[in-house]
Amino acid sequence: MKAKKLQFIFDEFEHQHAYKSHSELKSGHINDTFLVKTGGETHYILQRINHTIFKDVPGLVNNKVLVSNHLKSKYSNTSEEKITNKVLRFVKIKNSNLYYLKDGENYWNLMIFIDDSITHEIVKNKEIAFEAGKLLGDFLNKTSDFESDKLIDVIPNFHDMTFRFQQYNASLKSASKERLEKASKYIKIVADLKDEMHILQTLKETGKIPTRVTHNDTKISNSLFDENNQGICIIDTDTVMPGIIHYDFGDAIRTICNTAAEDEKDLSKVEFNLAFYKAYKKGFLENTVDSLSEIELKYLPLAAKTMIFIMALRFLTDYLNKDTYYKTDYLEHNLDRAKNQFKLMESFTEKKYNLT
Structure with a gap:
């Protein structure tokens, strides 16, 4: 995806950071997922949700947010910084929705990227x-x-x-x-x-x-x-x-x-x-x-x-x-x-x- 188009979508969310670059993460088979780097210390995961597979995207996003909020409540005595490294956190758009709908068709949501993290495609030990x-x-x-x-x-x-x-x-x-x-x-x-x-x-x-x-x-x-x-x-x-x-x-x-x-x-x-x-x-x-x-x-x-x-x-x-x-x-x-x-x-x- 072209940088200008993705930056436009990214800036519809209330993140208060300047877009610097992005790269596509190809581990998933259904959604399109991008790592957005900013000029600051916080980076983001921007995701286009496949609405042909998921028929109720607003409901899906609501599921994710409800569960994340519940998980966050389990860390009431933990600092906000440490919670960020334990629970997925979603960013609202400017009208307070938790997803952005572009052209009446493509749904997007934004999460805070967890720094210094890795995933494995196979288990080695x-x-x-x-x-x-x-x-x-x-x-x-x-x-x-x-x-x-x-x-x-x-x-x-x-x-x-x-x-x-x-x-x-x-x-x-x-x-x-x-x-x-x-x-x-x-x-x-x-x-x-x-x-x-x-x-x-x-x-x-x-x-x-x-x-x-x-x-x-x-x-x-x-x-x-x-x-x-x-x-x-x-x-x-x-x-x-x-x-x-x-x-x-x-x-x-x-x-x-x-x-x-x-x-x-x-x-x-x-x-x-x-x-x-x-x-x-x-x-x-x-x-x-x-x-x-x-x-x-x-x-x-x-x-x-x-x-x-x-x-x-x-x-x-x-x-x-x-x-x-x-x-x-x-x-x-x-x-x-x-x-x-x-x-x-x-x-x-x-x-x-x-x-x-």
């Missing part, structure tokens, strides 16, 4: 896994007393297993004979696991597992660290909404504990990293054990398997639908992604008796 677990645990613990019904569902049915099976069953009916044949092994696996993969959904719907504030995008790159790899905070809260903690724990495990890339075709490289699982869980429980119920703790291992399965199912569904949702680089990209996740789930199942 147990220490980082442990710190990431602590960060998620801290986030869930500090929001455990927030009334989740104050938040909107930014992506309805995002982790709803019944909904995902409805999509999958529709894809079976419309898929070509060739794609059905190539996916036949995995279609059988899905059928065999259907009942088990609805357990968490049923527990949620019957109220046996409480609905809480959940992040819903807990990949490692959404954990912020300092230069010594000590955890700072959870970022990218666009998908914060009501859910169960198993969604967050399970998806973090899915992304952190795969020894290969998500679309690795050589399945011999795909294994479940048990050491990273134990480190992450240890950090997670360090900050949540007093706020989680006995039944929530009991089903943490199933959460990992369920979230691996749901991504395998989504990739498989998209393959059968001729690749209408995920971007693909070649004809069977989604099938390879699905195979990868099913192999990860198989490895997890083989090791599940050693999880504690």
Whole structure:
């Protein structure tokens, strides 16, 4: 984006700093995110929110701000400077809205950049896994007393297993004979696991597992660290909404504990990293054990398997639908992604008796 255009948008916010330069941050796949450097000590993250994915952007921004304000309230005896390094802080525009709407189409929001912070695209050691677990645990613990019904569902049915099976069953009916044949092994696996993969959904719907504030995008790159790899905070809260903690724990495990890339075709490289699982869980429980119920703790291992399965199912569904949702680089990209996740789930199942 040209500097003048981005500077104009930046100056619609009440920040009282002079734009100096900007660079695009490319770690996300949905929104456009820019680091704006100023002439002062404070820098900013300016984000264009993808309104084709997120249908209610004002509601989404309100979610983020409500949760950040709640987190900030947990640091009542902490200086403003230190709070800035622990909680995402959003900047209003000149009419007091927390987002800027340009040309009636593009939504923007502005956050204060947390200095001397880094992110990781992959986990390289147990220490980082442990710190990431602590960060998620801290986030869930500090929001455990927030009334989740104050938040909107930014992506309805995002982790709803019944909904995902409805999509999958529709894809079976419309898929070509060739794609059905190539996916036949995995279609059988899905059928065999259907009942088990609805357990968490049923527990949620019957109220046996409480609905809480959940992040819903807990990949490692959404954990912020300092230069010594000590955890700072959870970022990218666009998908914060009501859910169960198993969604967050399970998806973090899915992304952190795969020894290969998500679309690795050589399945011999795909294994479940048990050491990273134990480190992450240890950090997670360090900050949540007093706020989680006995039944929530009991089903943490199933959460990992369920979230691996749901991504395998989504990739498989998209393959059968001729690749209408995920971007693909070649004809069977989604099938390879699905195979990868099913192999990860198989490895997890083989090791599940050693999880504690």
